[in-house]
Amino acid sequence: MAVSNGTASDEPSTATVDGVVTAVRDGIMQGRYAPGQRLPEADLVSLYQASRGAVRTALAQLENEGIVLRERNRGARVRPISLDEAVEITEARAVVEGLCAAKAAQRITTEEKKSLRALSDELRTAVEAGDVMAYTRANQEVHRAIRDISRHETAAHMLDRLRTQSVRYHYTVALLPGRPSVGMREHIEVIESVCSGDADLAEKTMRAHLMSVVDALQQLDANLHQW
Amino acid sequence: MAVSNGTASDEPSTATVDGVVTAVRDGIMQGRYAPGQRLPEADLVSLYQASRGAVRTALAQLENEGIVLRERNRGARVRPISLDEAVEITEARAVVEGLCAAKAAQRITTEEKKSLRALSDELRTAVEAGDVMAYTRANQEVHRAIRDISRHETAAHMLDRLRTQSVRYHYTVALLPGRPSVGMREHIEVIESVCSGDADLAEKTMRAHLMSVVDALQQLDANLHQW
DNA sequence: GTAACCAAGATTGTTAACAATCTAGTTGCC
DNA sequence: GGCAACTAGATTGTTAACAATCTTGGTTAC
Numbered sequence: 001m002a003v004s005n006g007t008a009s010d011e012p013s014t015a016t017v018d019g020v021v022t023a024v025r026d027g028i029m030q031g032r033y034a035p036g037q038r039l040p041e042a043d044l045v046s047l048y049q050a051s052r053g054a055v056r057t058a059l060a061q062l063e064n065e066g067i068v069l070r071e072r073n074r075g076a077r078v079r080p081i082s083l084d085e086a087v088e089i090t091e092a093r094a095v096v097e098g099l100c101a102a103k104a105a106q107r108i109t110t111e112e113k114k115s116l117r118a119l120s121d122e123l124r125t126a127v128e129a130g131d132v133m134a135y136t137r138a139n140q141e142v143h144r145a146i147r148d149i150s151r152h153e154t155a156a157h158m159l160d161r162l163r164t165q166s167v168r169y170h171y172t173v174a175l176l177p178g179r180p181s182v183g184m185r186e187h188i189e190v191i192e193s194v195c196s197g198d199a200d201l202a203e204k205t206m207r208a209h210l211m212s213v214v215d216a217l218q219q220l221d222a223n224l225h226q227w
Numbered sequence: 228m229a230v231s232n233g234t235a236s237d238e239p240s241t242a243t244v245d246g247v248v249t250a251v252r253d254g255i256m257q258g259r260y261a262p263g264q265r266l267p268e269a270d271l272v273s274l275y276q277a278s279r280g281a282v283r284t285a286l287a288q289l290e291n292e293g294i295v296l297r298e299r300n301r302g303a304r305v306r307p308i309s310l311d312e313a314v315e316i317t318e319a320r321a322v323v324e325g326l327c328a329a330k331a332a333q334r335i336t337t338e339e340k341k342s343l344r345a346l347s348d349e350l351r352t353a354v355e356a357g358d359v360m361a362y363t364r365a366n367q368e369v370h371r372a373i374r375d376i377s378r379h380e381t382a383a384h385m386l387d388r389l390r391t392q393s394v395r396y397h398y399t400v401a402l403l404p405g406r407p408s409v410g411m412r413e414h415i416e417v418i419e420s421v422c423s424g425d426a427d428l429a430e431k432t433m434r435a436h437l438m439s440v441v442d443a444l445q446q447l448d449a450n451l452h453q454w
Numbered sequence: 455g456t457a458a459c460c461a462a463g464a465t466t467g468t469t470a471a472c473a474a475t476c477t478a479g480t481t482g483c484c
Numbered sequence: 485g486g487c488a489a490c491t492a493g494a495t496t497g498t499t500a501a502c503a504a505t506c507t508t509g510g511t512t513a514c
Contacts, residue, residue, distance in 0.1 A: 040495070053468065056496090057287055064291045066384070073475045073496055088381040095322040154315040157293075158385060267465070280498065283466090300466055300505045 020050050020058035028067055028078055029167045035080035039068065066165055081165060083221045087214055089166040094210035096155050096162070097143065101190065101206035102199040103150035112149050113195045119145060120188050127184045135180050142187050146194060146206075173216050186212060247277050247285035255294055255305055256394045262307035266295065293392055308392060310448045314441055316393040321437035323382050323389070324370065328417065328433035329426040330377035339376050340422045346372065347415050354411045362407050369414050373421060373433075400443050413439060 024044070027033045044055045059076045062068035069079040081089075108116070119142050126134035147156050173179060186209040193205040251271070254260045271282045286303045289295035296306040308316075335343070346369050353361035374383050400406060413436040420432040 042495075051468065052470090057284065060284055060287060061291055064288055074477095075495065085381070088379060091326060091379070092323065092381045092385060095326045096319065099318060099322045152315060152318070154312070154319045154389075158319060162381075269465075278498065279500090301507095302465065 016050065017054045017058050017061075020044060020048050020055055021061050023048055024058065024062060025065070025067065025164060029164060031168060033078050035078050035168075037078045039076045039078065041075070065161060081168065083169075083217060086166055086169045087217050089162050090210055090214050090217060093159065093162050093166070094207045094214070096158050097146070097210060098203040098207040100147050100150035100152055100155050100159070101194055101202040103152050103155075104146045105194045105197050105199045105202035107151055108149050108194060108197070112145075116142075116145055116149070116191055116195060120191055123184045123187055127180045130180075132180065135183075139183065139187065142191065146190070149194070169217065172220060173213060176216055176220065179216060182212070243277065244281045244285050244288075247271060247275050247282055248288050250275055251285065251289060252292070252294065252391060256391060258395060260305045262305050262395075264305045266303045266305065268302070292388060308395065310396075310444060313393055313396045314444050316389050317437055317441050317444060320386065320389050320393070321434045321441070323385050324373070324437060325430040325434040327374050327377035327379055327382050327386070328421055328429040330379050330382075331373045332421045332424050332426045332429035334378055335376050335421060335424070339372075343369075343372055343376070343418055343422060347418055350411045350414055354407045357407075359407065362411075366410065366414065369418065373417070376421070396444065396447075399447060400440060403443055403447065406443060409439070 041052055041055050045052050059068060059070065063070045067079055068076050070076045119138060122138040126138050147159055190205050190209055193202045268279055268282050272279050286295060286297060290297045294306055295303050297303045346365060349365045350362065353365050374386055417432050417436055420429040
């Protein structure tokens with residue numbers, strides 16, 4: 001059997017199309033399904049108690065999202081993502097999240113400023129405690145919050161799609177020496193620039209932050225080639 | 228029957244999943260299927276001689292692309308796009324095509340400069356002849372060429388998706404008084420900035436061009452509300 | 455005359471069986 | 485021993501029938 005339910009955290013009960021999609025997507029994003037791993041229809045059927053038709057359309061949708069690869073008569077497998085591709089995705093995120101930051105700076109309310117600044121404290125606490133897991137989560141919270149504040153649905157959809165493809169590398173980047181403190185500083189700058197209401201500044205700061213992630217990725221690449 | 232094959236230009240012969248997808252997508256983009264129009268499965272089956280399963284997965288894919296709307300037990304219809312949404316889409320295009328222009332400026336070869344500049348002449352000819360159709364086509368050619376030159380696959384995929392959603396408005400914008408000559412000037416500026424090799428300049432010029440399209444859309448909106 | 459109700463037709467959702475294709479292991483030949 | 489052809493099993497693709505749901509038109513009661 002090529003697929004097994006490693007952690008029993010999620011319910012393997014009867015599922016619909018969307019259920020299978022989210023289950024497999026989460027599995028890939030959490031790293032439970034390895035890149036290149038096969039995803040036979042029969043396994044997913046018995047694992048999630050869904051009909052084969054449901055599994056089939058779910059796989060079609062995941063292929064369309066770009067996280068699953070399908071070959072005719074050869075089935076589906078988890079699409080591997082190269083570091084070059086991760087760089088491209090982060091570059092694309094840089095410009096789209098830059099747009100979000102600009103719009104957010106224009107549209108942010110007083111209450112939203114308050115809850116956004118609360119995330120700064122979360123970041124500090126996580127970095128001081130050396131908690132990489134909490135740091136990564138707070139990071140994602142910052143980006144999600146700014147995306148929501150921007151109220152730009154088109155950009156939000158695009159980022160949803162990009163995120164699912166690249167999340168696998170986030171943990172790796174966070175593990176680079178000195179990365180958490182640098183990232184924290186950048187995130188706080190982003191938060192403050194959005195709260196300032198200056199759209200141009202917010203966009204520039206967000207872009208600079210994500211381009212620094214690109215640099216970190218390429219540094220990662222250099223480290224890998226060294227070994 | 229809610230669906231009819233108005234023009235007999237495309238082949239209504241036996242089709243696979245991808246065949247149905249491209250046929251319906253083109254139909255929507257060319258305006259043969261009106262916004263809100265119903266797309267009953269049975270009609271598509273007899274029209275494209277495809278199996279119902281194929282039609283079904285095709286509709287699921289089109290829904291995922293955001294150009295078709297489906298409701299449970301109520302079928303599929305062409306998704307209407309509001310002008311607000313068209314503005315959002317164009318804003319998103321502005322930043323992503325800006326990225327492409329920057330990369331294209333860095334990566335363009337001598338031959339590519341030549342073929343890109345040839346498009347400037349096409350634009351001039353079309354505007355001088357007052358041929359809106361040829362003008363629109365040349366416009367799209369410029370954007371596609373820069374996208375290809377950038378060699379940024381992630382951005383290319385995102386633009387593919389955005390394009391299919393917004394094309395319906397392009398003709399309308401082109402019909403605004405004075406628009407073709409303004410658009411021609413902007414496109415030529417974009418072409419020259421990419422050929423100059425200055426990534427920052429190329430990005431700025433491309434963004435300015437698409438933000439001027441946003442202005443034109445909002446002007447269109449004002450005109451509509453006036454009536 | 456209006457509104458609630460009901461039934462028939464149309465449309466979509468689901469399931470199961472069958473067909474086509476690929477993979478891996480085995481056998482036979484050189 | 486190595487390579488090619490073959491066969492059995494596994495896996496995916498396709499089709500058709502059945503079930504569930506919605507829409508529409510007419511009917512009836514008030």
